Amino acid sequence: MRRRSASPIFQFAIASAVCICAGYAEAADLSGDCCADLDERIAELEATAARKGTRKVKLTMSGYVAQEITGWDDGGKSNVYLHGLGPTQATHIKFNGEATISPGWTAGYMMRIQNLDDNPFGRSGTAAITQDRSAFSQGLNVQMSYWYLQSKALGTVSVGRQAPAAKSAAMFTDQSGTQIIDNYTFLDGFPQFIIRSGGDLSPAALTWGQLAFCYSQSVPLGGDCDGLVMNAVRYDTPVIAGFSASASWGEDDDWQVAARYAGEFSGFKVLLGIGYSGSTDERLAVALPNLIAKDSSYFQAGGYAEHLATGLFLHGAYGYEDNSGTLLAGDATPPDGEHWYVKVGIRRKWTPLGATVVYGDYGQYIDQIGPSALALGVRSSEIDLFGGGVVQELDSASMSLWLKYRNQSANISGASGVGPLDDFRALSTGALIRF
Template identity: 65%
Template sequence: MNKKSCYAFGWLAASVVSTLAAAPAVRAADLSGDCCADLEERIAELEATTARKGNRKVSLTISGYIAQEITVWDDGDERNAYVHGLGPTQTSHVKFNGKATISPGWTAGYMLRIQDLTGNAFGGGADAINQNNATKNDNLNTQMSFWYLESENYGKVSVGRLAHAAKSAAMFTDLSGTQIIDNYTFLAGFPQFRLREASGALSPLTWGQLGFCYTQGVPLGGDCNGIVMNGVRYDTPVFAGFSASASWGEDDFWEVGLRYAGTLAGFKLAFGAGYTEMSSEATSAFVPTLTPKDSHFFQVGGYAEHLATGLFIHGAYGNEDNNDTLLANGFTEPDSEHYYVKAGIRRKWLPLGATVVYGDYAAYLDQLGPAALAAGATSSTLERFGGGVAQEIDAAAMTLYLKYQHYQADVDGLTEFEDADFVSFGGLIAF
C-alpha cells in the first residue's frame, strides 16, 4: 500500500467510526507502514468529540426554540424601545426527550425542559421590566422534569414536575401558527409595566394587577393555572381525535381536561376544556391568605380553519371562582372572567412558507390583584386589542413577526389611566 492510499484509507475509517460512535469502538486494522501510525489516535479524537445518543436502550431527542423581540412602547407619556425574551412557558428553551420500548405497545420515557429566562418580560420583583427598567435576567430555569409509562391501549401516566391536565387547554387550541407569539395571557405581554395616571404620574399599580389570577397567584390574565407544578398526570389514548386527562398535585390540587383535534368537512378543528380546583400551599405562598385557599378555574377554547381559503377563528374563555377567600390584607379575592378572540387568514402566498395575518381582542373583567384592591379598586375592565403578521420560513424552521397590542383600562374606585401601546418585532427559530 503506497503512502497516499494509506492516508486515504485512514480518513475513511475515521469517518465511519465518527458516524457509529454510539456503538462499541472498532479497533483499527493492523496495517503495516508508518503511513497509518496516527490512525488510532485520530479515531480516539473523533470518538471523544462526537455527541452520543442515550445509553443504547433509551433514545435521546433534543429540541426547542430561541425567541427574542424588539418592542417599542408608549405609555401615554413616555416612549422607549427594549430587547427582551418571552414570558415563562413561551420563552426560549431546550427539551431533552428520552424513550425506550419495554415490549410491543409499551414504552417508558422522560422529558427535561430547561428555559432561558434572560430578558423575562413577565417576571416581577424590584427589577421587573417596566418603564424604569429595560431588562430582567432570571437565567436558566428547569421548567419540567418528569418520567412516564405509556401503553397504546391504556394511556399514559407521568410523574414529576409537569404540565397538568387542564394547563393551557383553551390556549393550545390556537393552531394558526401565532399561539406562542400572541395569545390571551400576559405571557406574550407586559404585566409589570406600571399604569400611567391621567396626570402623567406613574401609578404604583401595574397592568398585571388588572389581569390577576388567584388560582396560582400570578398576573397571567388568561390560562389561570398555566404554571407547571409537581404532580401525577394520566392521559387516555386518542380515540377519534378525542383525549381526556386527569391530574393531582401535592397539598393539594386536582384538574381534568378534554381535548379534540381533527378535520371535518374541509375544516381543521381543535377544542379544549379544563377544570381546576386549587388549594395548594405552594401557590398560597405567592398571595398570603387568612382563610384556606379555594380557587376553582374553568376554561374552554376552540379553533376552526377553512382549509381551502385559510380563514380561521380562535376563541377562549375562562372563569375563576375564589369562594370568598380572605386575603392577608383583609380584602376578599374577587371572582372574575376573561375572554379572547383571534381571527385572520393563513395562506402560502410566498415560497418561503405560510403567511399569517390576524387581529385579536381580549377582555379581563374584575381580575383585581391584591395591590389593586388595597388601593381602593372595586371593579375593573381591562381590554387589549391589536393584531399582527407572521411569516414562516420553512427552510429554517423560523417565524418572523410584527405585532401590535393596545391596553386600556376602566377601574372603579381609582383615577383614570392612560392607554398603552406596544409594537413588537420578533423572531423564533426552532431546532
C-alpha cells in the same frame, strides 16, 4: 433532532479500525471478508455513542430560540426593549428519552430547560421589567423534569415537574401559527408596568397585572389562570377518534381535569379544549403575604376552526375564576374574574418561503382584581385589548418572523383619587427558530 454523531476521537478510532482491517484483508488476499460487517458495527456504535453506554434509550433534543424587540408608549414615556417571550414560552431546549418495554409499552423521561435571562413576566415589583428597568434576569431554569409510562391501549402516566392536565387547554387550540407569538396571557405583556393616570406613575401599586390577576396560582397571567407547571402526577387517555382526556394532582393541592378534540371534517380543521381546576395551595407559584386562605377554581374553554381551502381561521377562548373560597387579610374576598379572547385571520402560502399569517385579535379581562388593587379600593375593573399582526414562516429554516401591535386600555371604579387611566401601546418585531 436526534443526536447520532460521535466525538472526533471516536470517529478517528473508527477510521483507524477501517484502515487496519482493509490493509490486513489486502495483504492476506481475503477479499475484505474480515470487514464484511464493519459498516453495520460502525452505525450501531455511532448510534449508541450519545447514549452514555445504553443502547436501550433513544435520546431526542428539540426546542427553539425566540426574541422580541418591543417599542412601547405608556402615555407618559416611550422606549424600546429587547426581551424573550416570558416563562413557558421562552427560549428552551428539551431532552426526551424513550425506550420500548414490550410491544405497545414504552417508558421515558423529559427535561425542559428554559432561558429566563430577559423575562418580561417578572412578578416582583423590585425585580421585574418596568418603565424604568429594561432587564430582568432569572438565568436558566429547569422548567420541567418528569418520567412517564405509556401504553398505546391504556394511556400515559407521568410523574414529576410538568404541565398539569388542564394547562393551556383553551389557548393551545390555536393552530394558526401565532399562538406562541400572540395570545391572551400577559407572559410577554409587561404585567409590572404601572398604569399611568394623566401621565403620572401614581399610584405605583396599580399595575396592568393587578387588573389581570389570577388567584389560582397568584400571578398576573390574565388568561390561562391555572397554567403554570408544578410537581404533579398526570394521566392521559389514548386518543380515540380525535378525543382525549387528562387528569392530574399537584402538590399541595391543585387538581385538574381536561378534555380535548382534534380532527378534520367538511373541509375544516377543528380543535376544541375544555378544562377545570381547583387550587387550595397558598404557596403555589407565588406566596401572597396577605393571603389567609385559598380555595379558587378555574374553568376554561377554547376552540379553533380553519377552512383548509381558503386558510380563513377563527380562534376563541374563555375563562372564569371562582374566588369565593379565597380570603385575604382584613376579611377581604377577591371578586370572581373572567376573560374572553377572539382571534381571526387568514393563513395562506402565497410565496415559496412558507405560510403567511395575517390576523387581528380582541379580548377583555373583567374584575380580575389583584390584592394591591383591592387595597387601593378598586372594586370593579376592565381591561380591553385589541391588536393584530403578520407572521411569515420560512419553511427551509424552521423559522417564523413577525410584526405585531397591541393596545391596552383600562377602566376601574372604587379607587378614590385615581383619574382616567392612560392606554398602553406596543409594537413588536421578533423571530423564532426551531431545532
